[in-house]
Amino acid sequence: MAAEVISARGVKVDVYDSMPSVGRKFLMAGKSGLNITHSETFEQFVSRYGKRQAQIEPLLKKFGPDQLRQWVHGLGIETFVGTSGRVFPVGMKASPLLRAWLKHLTDSHVTFYLHHKWRGWNADQSLRFETPAGDKALNPEATVLALGGGSWSRLGSDGMWVRWLEQAGTQIEPLKPSNCGFDVAWTPQFRERFDGHPIKSVVLSFGSFRQQGEFIVTKEGVEGGLIYTASAMIRDEISTQGKAIISLDMAPDRSLEWLAEKLSKPRGSRTIASHLEKTVGIKGVKAGLLHEFLPKEDFAKVERLSFFIKNLPISLIAPRPLDEAISTAGGVMFESLDENLMIRSMPGVFCAGEMLDWEAPTGGYLLTACFASGYTAGTGVLKWLDA
Numbered sequence: 001m002a003a004e005v006i007s008a009r010g011v012k013v014d015v016y017d018s019m020p021s022v023g024r025k026f027l028m029a030g031k032s033g034l035n036i037t038h039s040e041t042f043e044q045f046v047s048r049y050g051k052r053q054a055q056i057e058p059l060l061k062k063f064g065p066d067q068l069r070q071w072v073h074g075l076g077i078e079t080f081v082g083t084s085g086r087v088f089p090v091g092m093k094a095s096p097l098l099r100a101w102l103k104h105l106t107d108s109h110v111t112f113y114l115h116h117k118w119r120g121w122n123a124d125q126s127l128r129f130e131t132p133a134g135d136k137a138l139n140p141e142a143t144v145l146a147l148g149g150g151s152w153s154r155l156g157s158d159g160m161w162v163r164w165l166e167q168a169g170t171q172i173e174p175l176k177p178s179n180c181g182f183d184v185a186w187t188p189q190f191r192e193r194f195d196g197h198p199i200k201s202v203v204l205s206f207g208s209f210r211q212q213g214e215f216i217v218t219k220e221g222v223e224g225g226l227i228y229t230a231s232a233m234i235r236d237e238i239s240t241q242g243k244a245i246i247s248l249d250m251a252p253d254r255s256l257e258w259l260a261e262k263l264s265k266p267r268g269s270r271t272i273a274s275h276l277e278k279t280v281g282i283k284g285v286k287a288g289l290l291h292e293f294l295p296k297e298d299f300a301k302v303e304r305l306s307f308f309i310k311n312l313p314i315s316l317i318a319p320r321p322l323d324e325a326i327s328t329a330g331g332v333m334f335e336s337l338d339e340n341l342m343i344r345s346m347p348g349v350f351c352a353g354e355m356l357d358w359e360a361p362t363g364g365y366l367l368t369a370c371f372a373s374g375y376t377a378g379t380g381v382l383k384w385l386d387a
């Protein structure tokens, strides 16, 4: 996006990427439906950036969700609003959009150099690149670093830039997993039986967080939409308390009283599993969770069983590693940057995208803030060149 803004003024832009092709994470984001932005009100939208709302809001005011949709339309691709308010390109995929975008950039005389790994600065302040043809030093008039976070490193963003920026005196908040899964100490029996099973239509409560949705049981623990949405709070609690206990309501449409009344019906010769299924519809992985966490004798106590169906505590003991996360928290601190996202101690060097110190849930907020920061960095470069 920075390249687009700068080249639109006729300034020559070169883009360097370590990978054999560009936009690999963008393409990956399109695999399960490219959620480019969200259609909710601007006030709601900016609130999704939590602690960094004050820093992200000015960027979104210049290039926000509406401008992003217009930009996609400008590349010849229509968008639509899904039932949840999320915005997708028609066709849901990233590849047609990336193709149209790269053509537009190439037509604007942006040149792409692949297999170019940036390795920091040389002693003379030139940019140092490792290429298949050996090291290369470059002295551009301005530089935009948009190196991504530290997750899914096989797609290119490996977070190695942290050390070079730190050496150059930039303040970096350590990279942490965001929109990530968590480890749970499942018993081997539960893990074996339920790995990969979705847990649908449950309400997850954690502190002030309360939301209905679904997630997936994995060998190591839990992952998926509902967990990702709460993941920043859960991650921070684990880092201070050593664990985070979430509470699950596995029958959100039923009251405690309704459950107790149904479960009080005589069980007769039915097994507990069949009684749970027949009376209150709890079966499969939900029943498995009760067996995993409740002592056997509690299954005979209607009040306790009903209570735990609606308030099942699950202890999450560690976030999954950064490389597995959807996105990265931490990064270049806004205190190190001016309002144009230029590094204060390195005039002419700008930063954009996920490498900045912000995080947001899934819902199109990640890409939108990446585009918005690229736009600001691009206009910042033009101002810098003018000056």
Ligand SMILES: Cc1cc2nc3c(=O)[nH]c(=O)nc-3n(C[C@H](O)[C@H](O)[C@H](O)COP(=O)(O)OP(=O)(O)OC[C@H]3O[C@@H](n4cnc5c(N)ncnc54)[C@H](O)[C@@H]3O)c2cc1C
Residues within 6 Å of the ligand: 016, 017, 018, 019, 022, 023, 024, 025, 026, 028, 029, 030, 033, 034, 035, 036, 037, 116, 117, 118, 119, 146, 147, 148, 149, 151, 152, 155, 156, 157, 158, 159, 160, 161, 325, 326, 327, 352, 353, 354, 355, 363, 364, 365, 366, 367, 368, 370
């Ligand atoms: C599975 C998955 C699904 C996602 N789905 C969505 C979604 O639907 N909606 C949404 O909003 N967000 C989604 N995201 C997040 C979104 O894709 C990222 O936030 C976004 O791509 C970050 O953009 P970026 O340009 O900052 O970094 P990246 O897209 O990571 O790009 C960074 C680029 O820098 C290059 N690079 C890194 N280091 C160097 C170096 N030293 N030298 C040269 N080049 C280097 C990399 O090769 C890469 O091309 C998803 C992420 C994942 C993993």
